[in-house]
Amino acid sequence: MFSIPRLTRISSRRIFLLKGRVPVKNIPSALQQIHVPAYNISPRTFSTETVKKQDEPPAGEATKHEFQAETKMLLDIVAKSLYSEKEVFIRELISNASDALEKFRYAHLSENSSLEETDRPLEIKIETDKQGRILTIQDSGIGMTKDELISNLGVIARSGSKQFLQQLKDKEGSGDNNIIGQFGVGFYSAFMVADKVEVYSRASGSPGYKWSSDGSGTYEIQPVEGVNLGTKIVLYLKTECREFSDEETVKNVIKKYSNFIGSPIVLNGEKANTVEPLWLQNPKDVPIEKHQEFYRYISGSYDLPRFVLHYKADVPLSIRALLYFPEGKPGLFEMSRETETGLALYTRKVLIKSKTNNILPKWLRFVKGVVDSEDIPLNLSRELLQNSALIRKLQTVLTGRVIKYLQEQQSKKPEEYEKFFSDYGIFIKEGIITNHDQLEKEEAAKLLLFESSQLADGKKCSLNDYITRTKEEKTIFYLAAPSRALAEASPYYESLKKKQQEVLFCFEPYDELVLMQLQQFRGYKLISVEKDMRDDKEASDLTNLGEDSLKRSEINELSDWIKGKLSGKATNVNATTRLENHPCVVTVEEMAAARHFIRTQSHQLSDDRRYAILQPRLEINPRHTIIKKLYKLTKENPKLAELLVKQLFINSMVGAGLVEDPRVLLVSMNDLLEQVLEKH
Known part of the structure; x- marks a missing residue:
């Protein structure tokens, strides 16, 4: 059966034995191709x-x-x-x-x-x-x-296979081989x-x-x-x-x-190994029917592969990989971060681990398939991957190839890729949010898709597409909203829309959190339109407001009055020239983080504590009819003015997505209506 005992073959170039390492060169590459010897014995021929x-x-x-x-x-x-x-x-x-x-x-x-x-x-x-x-x-x-x-x-621990490899190396030079054993245990x-x-x-x-x-x-x-x-x-x-x-x-x-x-x-007289190792075959020679059959075999599922990546590399590592991207939508179990990746690790066609977590990052756990590499350092029992730079390098190479492949699909098959992103985009976003390495985050960000103010409703683009069209120097703007209609009607978008500045629309709850975490892409800063409004120093320049606006002294007087009435809620009140059709908006330092806080934690806090954490700032439009009328009401009907300004503030909080339950509007709205109708 064998001429020597062995435990495992780690690498034809690298053999790791406990903490020591003995370099062994490759065996002649020609031998790697020899599966049928000269005496005409086929590997598929067997006796019963x-x-x-x-x-x-x-x-x-x-x-x-x-x-x-x-x-x-x-x-x-x-x-x-x-x-x-x-x-x-x-x-x-x-x-x-x-x-x-x-x-x-x-x-x-x-x-x-x-x-x-x-x-x-x-x-x-x-x-x-x-x-x-x-x-x-x-x-x-x-x-x-x-x-x-x-x-x-x-x-x-004396391996005859290792000795055999050494003899071949001495005789033939370097190359590949099919010998598995190295350790001799x-x-x-x-x-x-x-x-x-x-x-x-x-x-x-x-x-x-x-x-x-x-x-x-x-x-x-x-x-x-x-x-x-x-x-x-x-x-x-x-x-x-x-x-x-x-x-x-x-x-x-x-x-x-x-x-x-x-x-x-x-x-017992019947052939037991019947499935072919497709990852070792020429990709051009493998029909889609074989891929479908193999995918079902290795994944244990009944759906079909959406995309197939058949990958081979010899540098910087020896890798033979066959990766599948599922056609079906992910289930609840796959969504869990506790789920292991769907990659099986082989060494020379021998299974090492059926579920391997550190060959691809956690966010790519939906990828299924096989990775076969002779360079992977294993422990003595061939059951655990040793923590080494080689594992990191293997993950980097494979991750980069997966991202490049998906980018190719994005370019060649945009409709199919959009369907894939609709089903599995949540994993890509997870990869950006959970990663601490900026370069790796930006690599994953190449796969993101968003609707854009410059494109038709429903059509999506990537961050790279945005960069090719951007007019603003080194800035990518984005806006979160539940729908395109609300995004285009947003008060935060008004000034940028007037300037025809392209803005990405984030419709999914965590899209803006992803972009906030990403911070930049290819040297371009990612900025939410709300933050851009809050940080816009030019918008606070009120020297050229025009005759249809409150005067500078009136603005200052009204701002102080509003701040007093919203004490404990609005931390500051400013006038802005960024608004045209809306009377006011609320801004906070990081809108994405604030909305995430409202969704996940704010229900545990009192109103005072919630406002203390958010520190919202009210931005008023001194040219808007409601704001000008409010100023007059502060003199003529202070009680109605107070109800009105509180209603404007809560409306702005709802519009900003900073109110957990918008039904809180009803109480203040009814009070306001009651006061208005007293004169009729």
């Missing part, structure tokens, strides 16, 4: 014969050996502590078997090869015996001699589930041997007859691990971890 029964009679005396390197302690660590799930022993032994088959192919292709039976099917056979609690795994690979059995199975995972393990192995030109151990610190090697070329492992399972002698259990483990191994895996 079952594993050979135990009829290998002894051919000599058995010799007893002791494990090296504090093996008893190491065996305990491997069997009890290294792996979180017992089922991974099947993954480890199948990966060993795959390595043995690859080594046989390489050996056969080498010069002066004298291997026996080169026309035999290259496959992995697995047989279950539920009655006897026995699991048998057999390969037709390179096999082992007696010395190799002692060297490879007698010393834990994967074989010992068998002792997690087995009381006793027997290994029958024969290399070409060598007699067969039986290696056996109960994991207690010693093992025996005995010459035996009738051993097939290759390796067979027989596991006598512990009582509490009897489920691994059940065919259905083993089939499910194969499907989970080893479905994409290059060689056939035959379980």
